[in-house]
Amino acid sequence: MPEEFQQGVTAKKCENFSEWYNQVIQKAEIVDLRLGIKGFIVIRPWGAKIIEKIYDLYEEELQKRGHQPTIMPSVIPESNLKKESDHIKGFTPEVFWLETPKGSERLALRPTSETLYTPMFALWVRSHRDLPMKLYQRGAVFRLDTKATRPLIRGREFYWIEAHDAFATKEEAEAQVQEDIEMTEKVLHQQLGIPFLPMKRPEWDKFAGAEYTIGSDVLMPDGKLIQQPSTHLMGQKFSRAFNAKFKNKDGKEEFLWTTAYGPAMSRILVSIISTHGDDKGLILPTSVAPIEIVIIPIYTKKNKKEILEYCKKIKKKLEKDHRVHLDEREEHTPGRKFNEWELKGVPLRVEVGQKEMEEQTLTIFIRDMKKREKIQLKDSKKLKLLKREFDERLKKKAEEKLKKSIVECKTKEEIKKAIRNGKICKVNWCSTAKEGVPCAEYIEKNINADVRGTLGNKKETPSSNCVICGKTAKEVVYIGRSY
Amino acid sequence: MPEEFQQGVTAKKCENFSEWYNQVIQKAEIVDLRLGIKGFIVIRPWGAKIIEKIYDLYEEELQKRGHQPTIMPSVIPESNLKKESDHIKGFTPEVFWLETPKGSERLALRPTSETLYTPMFALWVRSHRDLPMKLYQRGAVFRLDTKATRPLIRGREFYWIEAHDAFATKEEAEAQVQEDIEMTEKVLHQQLGIPFLPMKRPEWDKFAGAEYTIGSDVLMPDGKLIQQPSTHLMGQKFSRAFNAKFKNKDGKEEFLWTTAYGPAMSRILVSIISTHGDDKGLILPTSVAPIEIVIIPIYTKKNKKEILEYCKKIKKKLEKDHRVHLDEREEHTPGRKFNEWELKGVPLRVEVGQKEMEEQTLTIFIRDMKKREKIQLKDSKKLKLLKREFDERLKKKAEEKLKKSIVECKTKEEIKKAIRNGKICKVNWCSTAKEGVPCAEYIEKNINADVRGTLGNKKETPSSNCVICGKTAKEVVYIGRSY
Numbered sequence A, B: 001m002p003e004e005f006q007q008g009v010t011a012k013k014c015e016n017f018s019e020w021y022n023q024v025i026q027k028a029e030i031v032d033l034r035l036g037i038k039g040f041i042v043i044r045p046w047g048a049k050i051i052e053k054i055y056d057l058y059e060e061e062l063q064k065r066g067h068q069p070t071i072m073p074s075v076i077p078e079s080n081l082k083k084e085s086d087h088i089k090g091f092t093p094e095v096f097w098l099e100t101p102k103g104s105e106r107l108a109l110r111p112t113s114e115t116l117y118t119p120m121f122a123l124w125v126r127s128h129r130d131l132p133m134k135l136y137q138r139g140a141v142f143r144l145d146t147k148a149t150r151p152l153i154r155g156r157e158f159y160w161i162e163a164h165d166a167f168a169t170k171e172e173a174e175a176q177v178q179e180d181i182e183m184t185e186k187v188l189h190q191q192l193g194i195p196f197l198p199m200k201r202p203e204w205d206k207f208a209g210a211e212y213t214i215g216s217d218v219l220m221p222d223g224k225l226i227q228q229p230s231t232h233l234m235g236q237k238f239s240r241a242f243n244a245k246f247k248n249k250d251g252k253e254e255f256l257w258t259t260a261y262g263p264a265m266s267r268i269l270v271s272i273i274s275t276h277g278d279d280k281g282l283i284l285p286t287s288v289a290p291i292e293i294v295i296i297p298i299y300t301k302k303n304k305k306e307i308l309e310y311c312k313k314i315k316k317k318l319e320k321d322h323r324v325h326l327d328e329r330e331e332h333t334p335g336r337k338f339n340e341w342e343l344k345g346v347p348l349r350v351e352v353g354q355k356e357m358e359e360q361t362l363t364i365f366i367r368d369m370k371k372r373e374k375i376q377l378k379d380s381k382k383l384k385l386l387k388r389e390f391d392e393r394l395k396k397k398a399e400e401k402l403k404k405s406i407v408e409c410k411t412k413e414e415i416k417k418a419i420r421n422g423k424i425c426k427v428n429w430c431s432t433a434k435e436g437v438p439c440a441e442y443i444e445k446n447i448n449a450d451v452r453g454t455l456g457n458k459k460e461t462p463s464s465n466c467v468i469c470g471k472t473a474k475e476v477v478y479i480g481r482s483y
Helices: A017-027 A045-064 A085-094 A114-124 A170-191 A237-241 A265-276 A304-318 A334-343 A354-359 A380-405 A412-420 A434-447 B017-027 B045-064 B085-094 B114-124 B170-191 B237-241 B265-276 B304-318 B334-343 B354-359 B380-405 B412-420 B434-447
Strands: A031-037 A040-043 A075-077 A107-109 A133-142 A157-167 A197-200 A212-219 A225-235 A245-247 A253-255 A257-262 A293-297 A324-326 A348-352 A361-366 A371-376 A406-408 A424-429 A450-455 A475-480 B031-037 B040-043 B075-077 B107-109 B133-142 B157-167 B197-200 B212-219 B225-235 B245-247 B253-255 B257-262 B293-297 B324-326 B348-352 B361-366 B371-376 B406-408 B424-429 B450-455 B475-480
Touching: A017 A031, A017 A265, A031 B075, A031 B114, A040 A045, A045 A133, A045 A157, A045 A170, A045 A265, A075 B031, A085 A237, A114 A133, A114 A157, A114 A237, A114 A257, A114 B031, A133 B133, A157 A170, A157 A265, A170 A212, A170 A225, A170 A257, A212 A265, A212 A380, A212 A450, A225 A237, A225 A265, A237 A257, A265 A380, A293 A304, A293 A334, A304 A324, A304 A348, A304 A354, A334 A348, A348 A354, A348 A380, A354 A361, A361 A380, A371 A380, A380 A406, A412 A424, A412 A434, A412 A475, A424 A450, A434 A450, B017 B031, B017 B265, B040 B045, B045 B133, B045 B157, B045 B170, B045 B265, B085 B237, B114 B133, B114 B157, B114 B237, B114 B257, B157 B170, B157 B265, B170 B212, B170 B225, B170 B257, B212 B265, B212 B380, B212 B450, B225 B237, B225 B265, B237 B257, B265 B380, B293 B304, B293 B334, B304 B324, B304 B348, B304 B354, B334 B348, B348 B354, B348 B380, B354 B361, B361 B380, B371 B380, B380 B406, B412 B424, B412 B434, B412 B475, B424 B450, B434 B450
Parallel strands: A293 A324, A293 A348, A406 A424, B293 B324, B293 B348, B406 B424
Antiparallel strands: A031 A040, A075 A107, A133 A157, A157 A257, A197 A212, A197 A450, A212 A225, A225 A257, A245 A253, A348 A361, A361 A371, A424 A475, A450 A475, B031 B040, B075 B107, B133 B157, B157 B257, B197 B212, B197 B450, B212 B225, B225 B257, B245 B253, B348 B361, B361 B371, B424 B475, B450 B475
16 A cells, blocks of 8 residues: 555545545545546556446346347447437547548447447347347446546546347337336345436436436435436437338338446446445445455464464355455554555454454454444354345435435525535426426526436326426426536 | 358368358357458357356456456556557557547557556555565457458457566566466366467567567467467566566665466457367357256147246256256247257257156257267266266367377478478477577478467477577477468
């Protein structure tokens, strides 16, 4: 660990979140920002291992639901990218182009891969019997973001999974969009303890080329929302652009219905860090903790050998059910080790000294509560229970926080006040179609916040008129500041 | 499956390997070449799953030996790439450059990542206590290859792991080079059944920037050699270029010793296909077969329901120990299914009909021998044994082929004849340092073959003078044609 990072986190999460975040990601050895390429960062082993685990969780859910892996080129020919007009309009300003070798077509680094998958659907799907076709890839995408970049939050290269699915009917495609939200619920909320608002974005804020987009908004400690996995109903827009058809049951040709879903691992890591971390550093849910249990031997010169041997025995016993690490480094004191693993967010620490060895017990330090508990070595169920309770606490705490931060607002003044206090406003709203633009602009200009959308998996009915223009409200929307 | 690929492989592997290869990779749905971007291809689910398994095998071996994952940017600033003079000379013609946003440094798509890892070593390593530092990443690299591209063999984007390690001494770095060869032995030879010659490359054929390179040469069916994972002793060349130092035990600053190792998953897939495949298609070692056992129900209208239920029971029983797939598609005959899974290389097929159900037996078709064997359903050990024997046969066959193809040659004429017959020549050689260039050029110009190098993990002593110039031979080299 470089010397400048040897001290712990000095910023307070609730006082200066931005500084806390920048310290934590570096001191916990998640990233290194010193390579100095704008928008591109180095992810260190601790971060890479967490990201790998998030990938694993997602790939498992995708495969369970019939998705198959593929590997697409990292580049897209200009003619592909230009086929769907809304898509190219939205993405052109953000594309990295390659210097083109003589005589060949101009190539872009992929910002997203609809224009690679749809032409392949056109080749792979012949008849309704080939449907649904559900594919995905894990990999990097590139966007020449002109806004300020922030490590893991907004970068020019990020690591994601993109799933691209093709269906015979609109109904099946829309059911997939809902299944995508279920996958976000399963991984983000249930496994990682991060609750979210599935937000059907307003017309003016959907993915370039989509019929509609449902994003997942997650609360950050500063009260702002960050977009996590989003899912898009592409309808027949891309299939028409690429002439991707299939023969239906009556033998007639129809255009495919497609969807896309994109969880970004590097961004999910942001929410893990921000949602669960505390002033000591990271707190990692057990599902993605590279180490779930760290064993720290505490010895004197006299009992060193014995204690270390006993620790090895414990490790062997525990690693059948848990990811365990025994920290044997001689150059560091137990206290220094305590701090380091707390900073890195390891859920449970086992402290082993003379007393524990004699009693055949384990002293367990629980990261989130910063509390010790003594258990019997032979009680193997207890550790599993402690892990389950740990994950449950993280989730509950985050759920309560999100719930508390949503306030119903009846007037512009209430919205202003709520936003100033870092809240999310639930309001009656005229329309998230084009007619609603003036009201949304009012929010943006006067309150410095965004209309994030309507609930994407449940219909909510407005109880009175639009909070801004006073006309009939068709929808209930959520307003918040965002990353 | 598109109609044009519905028929099986029509080319014979031993008569027209090139055509056989092109048919197999497409008909077995490994790749799709129809996207039409020179050097970039689409890898379909069957191919992507095999590649994922090769990644798994490698990551396991790397982590066992103390390597930690990292994620580096896909781009390299021009100034980094230019720091080591031999490196930039070797790689410049092959680099894809990005069109540079105003006011920022020119960026290359990474062709390899020494110039990203070494500056990080300079930041991360302070003292000998931080060493060794063993890192790796999985991901894509990009090379603007100007030679003819061939799918999976030579492309402009390929998928690999690159391991970059730093050490305190040359001895430790050289030991790592040998450990890298051991990993190739473990994965390529032992787990995938692909024997190789570890070849210490001649001076004129080493990696741009390395002190020396040891490649792994694998035999292709046409008698040519293809380079598989190579490992490089970088010595202190990159650490000097990036001022990457550490404090030794005496408190003095020294430059790091670094190594690099690069197994390319897409290329290893080439050798799996070419080494083990036959005229029916792929034959996959069980370690990377996405499906190890496919169950094909054989029923009449009368016993359909019963047979399918019985098949599901078998599946449930077998999938505890094997990757199993039950092919229930109604639109295809058993015969058509047999052909499809043989083409795709599934090691074992279980055929289940009335008789098998009554006898509580399994009829197993073994892919490489094209032979059936009947086993008792309750004999769960037998299937494991069949798999082990299957893998063992693939390996043995490949070993014998490689062994037979190496011939000792005492004269130029013998070399010519052997190369014409698709053999690898073992000869006494003056030198693989610069003095040997004229002799190597003779081989290249007159025999259209290359000096591949000396054995990289064992010293062989020449028995007489150089086969070309007649001067004292210092080495024993291997000569062959190559991809």
